[in-house]
Amino acid sequence: MERMKMLEWVQALCFVVVDMELYLDTHPCDEEALAFYRDSVENYEKAKRKFEEMYGPLTAVKSMDCERWAWADVPLPWEGVR
Amino acid sequence: MWTYERKLQYPVNITRPNPAMAKFIMSQYGGPDGEIAASMRYLSQRYSMDNKKVAGLLTDIGTEELAHMEMIAAIVRQLTKGCSAEELKESGLGEYYIDHTGAIWPQAAGGIPFNACEFQSKGDPLTDLFEDLAAEQKARTTYDNILRLVKDHEVADPIRFLRQREVVHFQRFGEGLRMYQEQLDSKNYYAFNPSFDK
Structure with missing residues (x-):
């Protein structure tokens, strides 16, 4: 399923950002890590934007771009794919 | 404040229900070493953490634990979805079914309800x-104990991810402890409560 594959990609890129944030919390002066963090955020934002254009908003505020309240139609993440 | 993203931190897609396994895994939701206790612990402790960097770390790890709560709830939900009352009873979830039907409610594997006494916020x-x-x-x-019993890779995969995060958080808290100790007298770290006895 295409949506699931693309969501997994967004999840993976988001994970890099989250993990790097914890690393930088305790290594705030690591410049190499900071540069990697910037790239990670950029990659994540790009993938998220693409996903949202195709499959609808991941955050409520992104429903602003839709004509109706699309937030209500987005699948609930805990239901999984069966 | 927080902003909700309608996605799990790591995929949970379970196609084979197993309520007996759900009963074990729900301990990581509301049990003594579960994700609710973890999140509430760090998010409560940060107010009296008088080191801005470490308070930031507590906030960020406490926030990630909220995402882990959601993953565990998703695993339990998917492992019990579509099960009949009879199947839940046979699996050992009979008492849980009577009080919560198919809902998610924080308790330990042995049925003990979640309680704030499962964590401390000591102010030191x-x-x-x-x-x-x-x-x-x-x-x-606890995740190692669960993994010894899980045979289904659809369940083991997200559990392994969560186990790995415990290892990373342990590492980061170790670094946080070192950062905090660096602001103290190395000859006696425990002479007083550094955030209270100024």
């Missing part, structure tokens, strides 16, 4: 950080 930065280090190890041990 070193005391709290040692508790946090222990908590990450206890959660890792």
Whole structure:
């Protein structure tokens, strides 16, 4: 399923950002890590934007771009794919 | 404040229900070393953590634990979805079914309800950080106990991810402890409560 594959990609890129944030919390002066963090955020934002254009908003505020309240139609993440 | 993203931190797609396994895994939701206790512990402790960097770390790890709560709830939900009352009873979830039907409710594997006494927020930065280090190890041990019993890779995969995060958080809290100790007198770290006895 295409949506699931693309969501997994967004999840993976988001994970890099989250993990790097914890690393930088305790290594705030690591410049190499900071540069990697910037790239990670950029990659994540790009993938998220693409996903949202195709499959609808991941955050409520992104429903602003839709004509109706699309937030209500987005699948609930805990239901999984069966 | 927080912003909700309608996605899990790591995929949970379980196609084979197994309520007996759900009963074990729900301990990582509301059990003594579960994700609710973890999140509430760190998000409560941060107010008296008088080191801005470490308070930031507590906030960020406490926030990630909220995402882990959601993953565990998703696993339990998917493992019990579509099960009949009879199947739930046979699996050992009979009492849980009577009180909660198919809902998610925080309790330990043995049925003990979630209780704030499962974590501390002591108001002494070193005391709290040692508790946090222990908590990450206890959660890792619980995930190891679960993994010895899980045979289905669809369940084991997200559980392995969560186990790995306990290891990373332990590492980060160790670094946080070191950062905090650096602001103290290295000859006696435990002479007083550094955030209270100024």
